[in-house]
Amino acid sequence: MKILQKKILTQTPDTRITQIEVAAPEIAVKVKAGQFVMVMVSEVGERIPLTVVASDRSKGTITLIFQEMGLTTKLLGRLDSGDSLYALTGPLGHATELKKYGKVILVGGGVGIAEIYPVAKGLKEAGNQVSTILGARNKSLLILEEELKSQSDDFYIVTDDGSSGKKGFTTDILRELLGGGKFDLVYAVGPIPMMAKVSGITKASGVKTIVSLNALMVDATGMCGCCRVSIGGELKFSCVDGPEFDAGLVDWEELTRRNQVYFEKEKHICKLNIK
C-alpha cells in the first residue's frame, strides 16, 4: 500500500490531477481493465473507489489517477512517494469485456480520460479499430494525450475554450463520427452530464454503448446498497453489478441526485482545514 511514485499530471489554480503508483502485488496480478479499488487515506478516512488505470505485475504495482475534488482526494493528493495508504482493497467490479467488436469509439471527459486508457489499450489489442475522443475544459487539463493517441487509429481532442483541438464538446465529435459511418461500440467515461448526453446520442443511432458509473460507495462488495442505480427500471448495485452498464438503460437523473446526497456535508468538511 506504499506509494512508490507520484506524478502531478496537471495543475491549474483550481484543478489538480495526480497519478500515483502504489505497491499492491496481489491486486496487480488480478486486476483487469474496467475494475476499481477502494482506497482509504487514513483510519478516520472515507472509503472511495478509484479505477485502476494500469498495473505492472513484475513490479507488483497499480497506477491510480485522481482529481482533487472532495476532502478525501485532497488528502490523497497530499501523500508523497514513500507514504502508505491506510487501506487498499480490490480489484472490484466487473472487468470490461475486451473482444473484437469492430469499430469502436472511446469518449473520455475530464479525469474520466484516465479510465478509458486501459480499455483503449485492451480494445486495440483485441483487434478493434479505435477512435478516441478526449475532452476537457481547457488544454492544461488534458491528461494522457500521448498514451491514448498511441492506442488509437483516429484521435480527436476538444476543449470547451478551444485552447487545444476543436472548440466544443466530445459529443459534437461523437455525433459527427456516428453520422459518417457505422460503429459497433461506444465506450464513455466522464462527468455524468457528458455520459448522459453520449447515451442520448447513441440511443438514437442504436450503437451499443457502455458507460462506467461513479456512484457513491461504502464497502463496494455489495453489502450496503449505497451505490444502487436503476438500470432499465431494475435495481442494480454499481459495485458488484457494474460499474459498467448499458448507457441507454441508466436513469441519469436519479444517479445525478443520489451523487449529490452529501453535497452540504462535503461543502462543510472541505471548508474545514483538516490536516
Place this chain on the structure above:
Amino acid sequence: MKKVPQQARELDPDERTGGFSEVVATYTEEQAFLEASRCLQCKDPACISGCPVGIDIKKFIAQIVNKDYRGAYLTIREKNNFPSICGRVCPAEYQCRKTCVLTKKGEPFASALAINIHLLERFAGDYGMQECSQAQAVVSPAKKKIKVAVVGSGPAGLCCAGELAREGIKVTIFEGLHKPGGVLRYGIPPFRLPSETLDYEINSLRRMGVEIMSNSIIGRVRSIPELFKDGFAAVFLGLGAGTPSFLGIEGENLCNVYSANEFLTRVNLMSAHKFPQSHTPVNIGTEVIVVGGGNTAIDAARVALRLQKIEGITPNTTILYRRTEVEMPARRLEIKHAKEEGVKIRTLVKPTGFFGDQSGFIRKARCLECKLGEPDSSGRRRPVEIPGSDFELGVDQAIIAIGLKANEILTKVTPGIKMDKYGDVIVDPKTMQTSLDMVFAGGDIVGGEGTVIEAMGMAKRAAKAMIDSLLKK
C-alpha cells in the same frame, strides 16, 4: 431470603441517547453471586441443550457461586472463545434462558424468573478480559504443519479460527473490509457491543497464533483453488448474509433512503457520527422511519435516534412493522430499550411508496394498514393488507431493515460450489462441508439470517469435521 432475579445496571435512557456508550453494565461481583445462587443446579440441566455451542452452563454458574471466576471463564472458553461478545449479543431469551427450568413450558420466550445466563456469561467473560488475558484456553502444540484459510471474520469465521487454533492448526483469516469483526463490527452498534470488547476478543485469537489479513477479498485477490495452491489444507467460508433486501416499491432510490446495512456501516464501521473528525458522512432526518422488525431494525432506529439527539434534532424515529410486536424477531430486551429511549413502534403497517421533493430527497411515505391472517411458513401470522386503509406519513429519512440475502461475491466465481435458490451454500449439516472437497461453510451464508451464536455453533461443527479429516490424513 427470597432470591430475586438480578437486574444489570443500565444507563438512564436520556444519558444513553446522547452518545454511543454501552447501555447495559456488567454484573458486579455481588450481583453475579446472587444471580448464580438462584440457579437450581438441575441434575439434568435443560439450559445446556438451549445453547447452540453447548456451554456447560451448570458448571460455570457453580464456579461463580464459589467465586472461582477464572474457572468459570475457562469453562466457557472450552466451548466458546468469545464469552464477552456472546454474553452481550446472544438472544438468550430464545435460547438457554428459554430452556431454563424456571421458564414455564410453552412460553414464546424466557420468563423473567429464568436465570440470567447471558449476564453471568458476560460477567465471567469480562473478568477473563480484565484478569486473565494470559490464561488462554489450552492451545495444543502444533501437531502438524497444517494451514487453514478462514474467509470472513464475522462470528462464524472468528469462531472457526479459534477452534482450529486451539488444536495447534495455523489459521489465516481473510477479511474484505479494513477491520475484522464482520457484522459484529459494521452491524451491531457500540452501545450493544463496544469496539474495545470486540477488539479484545479478536486479539485473543491473535495471541493464539491466528493471522488476520484485512483488505483481502477472496474471490478477487485469490480464488479458492488458489488458496489450496498456496498450501492451505482446508477452507472455511464464513461469508455472512451481506446483501440488503429492498422493498421493491416506488421511490426507494430517493436520497435519504438507506438500507440498514449502509446506515449502520457508515456509523459503526466508519464512525460517521463523529463527522467531520471522521470523514464519512451520514445524513439524519427530523422524521425517520425504519422498516422492519428484527434486531437490525431496532439497532438502526436506536442509532438514528442518537444521531438526532447529537445533531440537536427533537428525537422522532418510528419503526414500521407489518405484524404485531409479538411477532417481531428482535430481542425483547432491545425492543424494551428502544422504547425506553423514545423509539416509536407502529405495528400492522407497511409502506407502499416513497415520494420526494424536487431535489430527489424523500418527503413522504404512503402506507397501508394490515391485520393478522393465517400463519405462514415461518409459523407467524401473515400480515394481510386492509384495502382502502392508505395513509401518508411525513418522512425525510427511511431506513430499510427487512432482511439480507447471501453475498455472492465469492460463490459466483467458484465453479462447482452448490447453492440453493437463495444463493446460500449447501452443506452436509453434520460436517458443514460444501459440495467442494475440504471446503466448509457456516453462519449466515448457510442458514440465512441467524444469530451470532448459531453461526458459532455451525462454525464449531465445521471446525470439528475439519480437524477430524486434517489430522486423520
